[in-house]
Amino acid sequence: MNNKPKIGVYVCHCGINIAKTVDVEAVTEFASRLPNVKVVRNYAYMCSDPGQLLIREDIEKEGLNRVVVASCSPRMHENTFRKTLAAAGLNPYYLEMANIREQCSWVHEDRDEATAKAKKLVYAAVVKARLLEPLYEKEVDVEPASLVIGGGIAGIQAALDIANAGFKVYLVEKTPSVGGRMSQLDKTFPTLDCSACILTPKMVDVANHPNIELLAYSRVEEISGYVGNFAVKVRKRARYVDVDKCTGCGICAQECRLAGRIPSEFDMNMGKRAAVYLPFPQAVPAKYTIDPERCLFLTRGKCGKSPKCADACASGAINFEQQDEIVEFKVGTVIVATGFDTFDPARKPEYGYSDYANVLTGLELERLVSASGPTGGAVVLGEGENAFVPKDIAFIKCVGSRDKSVGNEYCSRVCCMYTAKLAHLVQEKVPGANVRVYYMDVRAFGKGFEEFYDRVRREGIRYIRGNPSEIFKRGDKLVIKVEDTLAATPLEDEVDMVVLAVGLEPRKDAREIIDILRLSQSADRFYLEAHPKLAPVDTATDGVFLAGCAQGPKDIPDTVAQAKGAASSALVLLSSGKVKIQAQISFVNENTCRGCGYCVEICPYGAIDLVAVNRMGNPVQVARVNEALCKGCGACAAACFSGSVQQKSFMDRQILPQIAVLGVMK
Amino acid sequence: MVDVEKLKEIARETVSRDDVKYLIGWRQGTYGFRTAPHFVGTPEEADNLIFSPLCSHNLATYLTLVEKLPVPRGQDPDSRKVALLVKGCDSRAVVQQLIEQGIGRDSVFVIGCPCRGVVDLKKVEAKFPGMREKVSATWGNGTIIFNLPNGNVEVPRQEVLAGKCLTCRYPNPLLSDLNFGEEVAVWGSDDYADVKNLEAGSPQERWSFWEEKFASCMRCYSCRNVCPMCYCEDCVLDRLNPQWVMRSVNTAENTAFHLARAFHLAGRCIECGECERVCPVDIPIMKLNRKLSKEVREKYAFEPGLDPESKPLQASYRPDDKEDFIL
Amino acid sequence: MSAEFEPNVVAFLCNWCSYAGADLAGTSRTHYPPNLNVIRVMCSGRVNPLFVVNALQQGADGVLVSGCHPGDCHYMEGNFYARRRFTLLRELLEYVGVEPGRFNMSWVSASEGAKWKDVVGEVTQKAKEAGPFKQFRRDKINW
Numbered sequence A: 001m002n003n004k005p006k007i008g009v010y011v012c013h014c015g016i017n018i019a020k021t022v023d024v025e026a027v028t029e030f031a032s033r034l035p036n037v038k039v040v041r042n043y044a045y046m047c048s049d050p051g052q053l054l055i056r057e058d059i060e061k062e063g064l065n066r067v068v069v070a071s072c073s074p075r076m077h078e079n080t081f082r083k084t085l086a087a088a089g090l091n092p093y094y095l096e097m098a099n100i101r102e103q104c105s106w107v108h109e110d111r112d113e114a115t116a117k118a119k120k121l122v123y124a125a126v127v128k129a130r131l132l133e134p135l136y137e138k139e140v141d142v143e144p145a146s147l148v149i150g151g152g153i154a155g156i157q158a159a160l161d162i163a164n165a166g167f168k169v170y171l172v173e174k175t176p177s178v179g180g181r182m183s184q185l186d187k188t189f190p191t192l193d194c195s196a197c198i199l200t201p202k203m204v205d206v207a208n209h210p211n212i213e214l215l216a217y218s219r220v221e222e223i224s225g226y227v228g229n230f231a232v233k234v235r236k237r238a239r240y241v242d243v244d245k246c247t248g249c250g251i252c253a254q255e256c257r258l259a260g261r262i263p264s265e266f267d268m269n270m271g272k273r274a275a276v277y278l279p280f281p282q283a284v285p286a287k288y289t290i291d292p293e294r295c296l297f298l299t300r301g302k303c304g305k306s307p308k309c310a311d312a313c314a315s316g317a318i319n320f321e322q323q324d325e326i327v328e329f330k331v332g333t334v335i336v337a338t339g340f341d342t343f344d345p346a347r348k349p350e351y352g353y354s355d356y357a358n359v360l361t362g363l364e365l366e367r368l369v370s371a372s373g374p375t376g377g378a379v380v381l382g383e384g385e386n387a388f389v390p391k392d393i394a395f396i397k398c399v400g401s402r403d404k405s406v407g408n409e410y411c412s413r414v415c416c417m418y419t420a421k422l423a424h425l426v427q428e429k430v431p432g433a434n435v436r437v438y439y440m441d442v443r444a445f446g447k448g449f450e451e452f453y454d455r456v457r458r459e460g461i462r463y464i465r466g467n468p469s470e471i472f473k474r475g476d477k478l479v480i481k482v483e484d485t486l487a488a489t490p491l492e493d494e495v496d497m498v499v500l501a502v503g504l505e506p507r508k509d510a511r512e513i514i515d516i517l518r519l520s521q522s523a524d525r526f527y528l529e530a531h532p533k534l535a536p537v538d539t540a541t542d543g544v545f546l547a548g549c550a551q552g553p554k555d556i557p558d559t560v561a562q563a564k565g566a567a568s569s570a571l572v573l574l575s576s577g578k579v580k581i582q583a584q585i586s587f588v589n590e591n592t593c594r595g596c597g598y599c600v601e602i603c604p605y606g607a608i609d610l611v612a613v614n615r616m617g618n619p620v621q622v623a624r625v626n627e628a629l630c631k632g633c634g635a636c637a638a639a640c641f642s643g644s645v646q647q648k649s650f651m652d653r654q655i656l657p658q659i660a661v662l663g664v665m666k
Numbered sequence B: 001m002v003d004v005e006k007l008k009e010i011a012r013e014t015v016s017r018d019d020v021k022y023l024i025g026w027r028q029g030t031y032g033f034r035t036a037p038h039f040v041g042t043p044e045e046a047d048n049l050i051f052s053p054l055c056s057h058n059l060a061t062y063l064t065l066v067e068k069l070p071v072p073r074g075q076d077p078d079s080r081k082v083a084l085l086v087k088g089c090d091s092r093a094v095v096q097q098l099i100e101q102g103i104g105r106d107s108v109f110v111i112g113c114p115c116r117g118v119v120d121l122k123k124v125e126a127k128f129p130g131m132r133e134k135v136s137a138t139w140g141n142g143t144i145i146f147n148l149p150n151g152n153v154e155v156p157r158q159e160v161l162a163g164k165c166l167t168c169r170y171p172n173p174l175l176s177d178l179n180f181g182e183e184v185a186v187w188g189s190d191d192y193a194d195v196k197n198l199e200a201g202s203p204q205e206r207w208s209f210w211e212e213k214f215a216s217c218m219r220c221y222s223c224r225n226v227c228p229m230c231y232c233e234d235c236v237l238d239r240l241n242p243q244w245v246m247r248s249v250n251t252a253e254n255t256a257f258h259l260a261r262a263f264h265l266a267g268r269c270i271e272c273g274e275c276e277r278v279c280p281v282d283i284p285i286m287k288l289n290r291k292l293s294k295e296v297r298e299k300y301a302f303e304p305g306l307d308p309e310s311k312p313l314q315a316s317y318r319p320d321d322k323e324d325f326i327l
Numbered sequence C: 001m002s003a004e005f006e007p008n009v010v011a012f013l014c015n016w017c018s019y020a021g022a023d024l025a026g027t028s029r030t031h032y033p034p035n036l037n038v039i040r041v042m043c044s045g046r047v048n049p050l051f052v053v054n055a056l057q058q059g060a061d062g063v064l065v066s067g068c069h070p071g072d073c074h075y076m077e078g079n080f081y082a083r084r085r086f087t088l089l090r091e092l093l094e095y096v097g098v099e100p101g102r103f104n105m106s107w108v109s110a111s112e113g114a115k116w117k118d119v120v121g122e123v124t125q126k127a128k129e130a131g132p133f134k135q136f137r138r139d140k141i142n143w
Helices: A024-032 A049-062 A074-087 A101-105 A111-130 A153-164 A180-184 A195-208 A251-255 A296-300 A308-312 A362-369 A415-429 A449-458 A510-517 A556-576 A598-602 A635-639 A652-664 B004-016 B043-048 B061-065 B088-099 B121-127 B193-199 B203-216 B222-226 B251-264 B274-278 B285-300 C018-027 C049-057 C078-095 C113-130
Strands: A007-012 A037-043 A066-071 A095-099 A138-141 A145-149 A168-172 A212-215 A218-226 A229-236 A325-331 A333-336 A340-342 A359-361 A392-399 A434-439 A462-465 A470-474 A477-484 A489-495 A497-502 A504-506 A544-546 A578-581 A586-588 A608-615 A618-625 A645-647 B020-028 B035-040 B081-086 B108-112 B136-139 B143-148 B151-156 C009-014 C036-041 C062-067 C103-107
Touching (some): A007 A049, A007 A111, A037 A049, A074 A095, A095 A101, A101 C018, A145 A153, A145 A556, A153 A556, A168 A229, A180 A195, A251 A308, A359 A362, A392 A415, A392 A477, A392 A489, A415 A434, A415 A449, A477 A497, A556 A578, A586 A618, A598 A608, A598 A635, A635 A645, A635 C078, A652 C036, B004 B081, B035 B043, B061 B081, B061 B088, B088 B108, B203 C078, B251 B285, B251 C049, B251 C078, B274 B285, B285 C078, C009 C018, C009 C113, C018 C036, C036 C113, C049 C062, C049 C078, C062 C078, C062 C113, C103 C113
Parallel strands (some): A007 A066, A333 A544, A392 A497, A434 A462, B020 B081, C009 C062, C062 C103
Antiparallel strands (some): A218 A229, A229 A325, A340 A504, A470 A477, A477 A489, A608 A618, B020 B035, B136 B143, B143 B151
16 A cells, blocks of 8 residues: 555634634645645534544545644544544544644634644644554453452452452452451441441352352462453462361360460450451351461470360361462452551550550440450450449540641541440440540531431530540549630540540551552552542552552441442453553564663553563563553653654654744744 | 782683683773773783773773674574773773663673772873873872883872862772772762853853854764763664754754763763763863763762662652752 | 744643643633644653754744643653653753753643643743744754
């Protein structure tokens, strides 16, 4: 085919939007004298059907092989006209647009000046059009499976949605059981329904779902590849219990020499467990795990004459020889739902959390009021003879949130409401309790929140506006030093128990996933979404989505909604089975590439690698673009000293003539 | 004192190794104060090695300059190491080449030569004009001693040392597999006085300074070819499509060439001064390079060629980089 | 002199922020001088510093590079690299005697149509004050 450029130039009036300030006829006449221009037309609305038809007919009849449309911004109609070209059988990337509306007719008043500028813009578009090359959008297959990292409510929901749509899900949870933070909660605000009652059915569904492979007590070690084709490596940690044999009867835990002597993480270290344990009764999978850091046999090689758990297990499930297992599989999409940690109030020493046993965090009180908790739901502090029921109870809000001094400027969004909920529960459980809440602001923004806040105040819980400065001990009592800022009075409030409404923070090991998936963090250190408004579940890496508190603090309904959003975004890829790869991506001239690696360092998507090639018998390194990962920013092209890396449609040799036209033409 | 015999011994041992292809060092030149790169392939060839204040060449250039000839089918490419003598500044070139993957660490055997400064040939030849006989030189105490035909002449080093040596802060090699000679105390410091001087003028004054220099450029590309960091096999400034710089030799094209060359070395120039040394029309090329070195140090606290594990300046950033000029 | 000198300014705008901001200026019907012409690239990180040298050679009296505000880059990091490159290039240009007002850089977001208008005004004015660029302009320009 003769590829000598035959350019058609189409000047749009856009009604009077362009024609009023730009002499469209003059631009048309000017364009007709430009090199390689075969056809020039102007029309009232090029984007209309008749307008597009003009272009199509000229391509077909006149044999045009490049098209310049001088109209509105390419951000508006580039896709429209690309489709026009494609419909006429021309490669859609043979289109160049001149923006003579937003950046010309609309911003200039003088008709002569605007017309002169429009000519210039058309000329620059024509010289670039001459040099355009056909581009092709490639497609890659999407592996019909998904990886969900994190088995809290976000991960559970996302996994269930994807599995229910008929796709394989690998759900990886680092602790021995799914359930996450929600399983630690007693009731949920503002409806006060039982957290376990609504969560456990979903946990069981996960375990029983034919499409879900649950990898509990496991960690993702490595993810490589790109959207549609991620290769995942997961380390399944040794439980020292053969899960196929374990019936979950629990005799091992009863027999364990350390039974009742190890703080239970699930009960926020307030309850006790054995070295072989089920984190909580409803755990899924209901399989026991031996804590390798506590078990006498595993740490010292000796446990009495023989390990009692192994002796007691009727099914012979205890296996001290078990090793970590590496599981490898491929998925098309990844959902990150790794959740949050609560703020450690030891970082605010003025509240005495490390010093006084009756200063608790919200999550600790949550375990205390829970029927499955260490006290069976009784609000009792201290042990044995020292046990007592606190009567005067104070909550302090915004501990570790909205606090620049600890580096957390953000609002944790759940503390206002969980404080109201816990205050209500405590008052219900402790007859005659005197409950007050110290607060900076109350943010009751969600559905039913304000009503609930109102309800607990009517129930007699006092809200005192003030940010306590100090907590100290006086006799048996804790004293809260605070100024009631509404009454402008300094107070010293004597209480039996202080509950710190600690905020939410990113997981302490959040860095691991960042390194594995090249995620970014926002200023609050939570994982960064691709766009705060329009892509809140996406990440900068195609095919990787966020769900739940890993992206930022949120309550259960918001978490579930985001998990469903992430699942649906993943399903868009999984169900179409194909993913289109951008056409305007970078490429490397491997003959001139020097392999210096600047482009590799700069690429924000890890889309460029140095590969070894053979250059006339000599081994050399050159850069190579992974087309599926490249997003077409072109930063690599600007970094390349030898011009060996170029971006399609934005090549140096396509841009330099534009510069010349714009520089020279007056 | 430099023990040249010891150096020759080291060289003989080195080139006798199975994993060494050849050694690159310096030898006496053909006349006057000239020296030349010396490729030692056999132990006998080590006899001609020298190391003296006349050894100004940065031999690291040859690591990337060497032409990779096609390897006949069925043969393996020669993967033996190249042994290289480096001064402090030269070693920074090797480090920067490692950072930029121009060479593999296992493809080079670096012999470090702590250096007390090398001469600027132009200064020396002005002092002793018309010297035809071969002359050698040694380092004295704060001086350079020239062994002229009619006896030794001792000259204060300030009078004959190259500009880069007067401000040198890295006289000792930063990377070596083997060291020859004793470590040298750092005696130079750099306040970029030459750059600041020029900066102080008006734009018109600065342009008239450079216009004269650039106008005299004949685009021989020596500055580029000698530079150990200008290692692209296909230089962007040689390209015809796109043609960044026209072939014609005039102030506009010459300026564009010099700006592009200098910019491509921003954060990469290790200030060995080779470009300026080889310039046949005495363009103060280091004054351009050093401007960027100064900015890179002031703005980003960065110096190239110090740490093989560091990231290149132009391939890294800090979110809080200065941006006072941005609208 | 019969007419006031009208400079030619070549501007490189990133597609996502500055080009969108310039579009918004149009949609909002703000008015600004016609001296500046835009070349659209996907990211300010794509702008090869040699483009700027080349624009001055090829007739531009002023050059602007505009991208997303730091932290807002559509490609996360492109504007950070651009910032380093152009900080150094600007120093180099001024050092050889290019007037300070000729090369400019700006951050204009997609919502800053008003700022775009101001930037165009300022950049045009600076180029006007600097006068016709002569230092290393090419005599004969072909494309």
